[in-house]
Amino acid sequence: MDVTTSWNESLHFCLWKGVSCSPQHQRVSILNLNSQGLSGFISPSIANLSFLRLLDLSNNSFRCVVPPEIGRLSRLQRVVLANNSLTGPIPVNLSSCFNLRILYLSRNNFTGHIPAEFGSMSNLVEVYLDRNYFEGPIPDSFGNISSLKVLSIQGNEIRGRIPESIGQLKSLNILNVADNSLSGVPAVLGNLKKLSWLGVIGNNLGKRQANELSFITSLVNCTQSIELNLDGNNFGGQISSSLANLSTHLQAFGISDNKISRGIPSDIGNLIGLNSLNMHYNQLTGTIPEGIGKLYKLQEMGFGKNKLSGEIPSSIGNLTLLNQLWLEQNNLQGSIPLSLGN
Template identity: 45%
Template sequence: MEVTCLSIVQRRTTVLLITCLQIASLFVVLPVNSTTFNGTNNSVDRAALLAIKSLIRDDPQDVTSSWNESYHFCQWQGVTCSSRHRRVIILDLSSSGLVGSLSPSIGNMSFLRTILLQNNSLSGETPQQLGRLFRLQELRINNNSFEGNIPSSLSNCSNLKVLHLGINKLVGKIPYEFGSLTMLRFFIVHRNNLTGGIPSFIGNLSLLETFSLGGCNLVGSIPDIFHRLKNLKRLAFPDNELVGTIPPSIYNLSLLESLFLDNNHLHGTLETNLVFLQPRIQEISVPNNQLTDSVAK
């Protein structure tokens, strides 16, 4: 009888011990790091920003002087982070007089939605790594000295709405892969050293509002694809080597406000009633062509 009672007590003690251990385990405090807390390691963004700073040779406005250990990188000048993940969503270094090149590490900041680098003196190639930024909606690198081909990898940025590459030293053709950028509204590449003609895939970009390819040394004729671009407001192909006639579909753009075709080799007749066909028209410039019945000289 004593043995039986002892066995019961031992079993109850064991059960009680196990229960206490289970309860205690609920109060164990695990170490918290940036990966656990944020769901992602935002130190990647900090490293990318420092890599960008390392390739800037001259910063006359001291824009990146705050990019140091004294501040969290979300407080650095020109940097905006999301409140939830504390990841960089906007990089704005526009009009800062920066001299240098753009680090490929910019492609590691996967939460970036807006990149504003316009009006600087940045040079070198435009990194193909920009194509990793699938959240990117706006890319402005205009008025710099970027060289090389336009990165075809940008076609991976399926949310891109604004692509402004104007006034650089870019060469080559406009990548045919850009036909997949169906969210694009502003496509501006004027004043570069491109080759080839106006790509017909532009007709796939049905949301396009502004299309500018002036001063790019383009050749060939203007493709008749504008009947698909119902939202187009501004169309500019001046200062090229374009030949042929003005496509009829341009006359059917009901929202068209500006048309610039000057300094090409276009011939034929420009409909004198274009202003009446398109009541929104505010600017038309077509001089230095072989057009007749021109409404602007």
């Protein structure tokens, strides 16, 4: 049954399902209609809820555009419209909601550019724009949002370079720009010392040239890093030896499906926090370092479809938590170490 069928004058609107009011003014401050099977469009009349702080219409079937009148809700702190069928561009005057902290618009059918005006929203903490049809660049102005901790725009049609201004976001924890058409990696990512999760999988960051992975050296400053995924980016050159100097908190490192050559850094065993290491689908040569056996927390490891040679190091038997191992289609020799039975 539609939740709004119970909205009638027999009950004070502050007691309606999905509605909460401020105790002092008895004005609507929260409208939470998450997962209520609703459809249709968002009425421009929503702008009359001038005390609204939280708007959650996620997991419904709303369609059409977000009314520009939403920009009049100056008290808004959270807008959650994810998992609907909303279309058109994001209203530029949403940037007038200067108290906004959380903006969650993922999994809709939004189009157009991400408004540069969002750079003036100085209180934004989390922005989720994943799985839409946004195009154009990441606005340079995002570098002005000093409070930003999460920027996630995975699965759009974003092009151009990751702007240098992103390096100004000293509070950023998560940067997820995977599955777009971005190019180039700015060295300023190393300025993001609180960065714990960097997702750039499935872009065009590389050009199959030497030294394209030199930016890894700058990430040594990101001492809180937990996951670094560089898969599917057309990177060339070799893996920087500075990889071994990344944070010991790093739990997942992926660089599969690129054009990386030469060897695996011999000191990779320094990354003692890793539980996932994937380097398959490259052109790696040389041997698998014996030091790989120091990565006691590894649960999955992939070196398949490279040009690795030599024997499988017996130290892999130290990895007692390992449950997935890919070594296929290399030039490995010798026998399978008995220690793998451990």
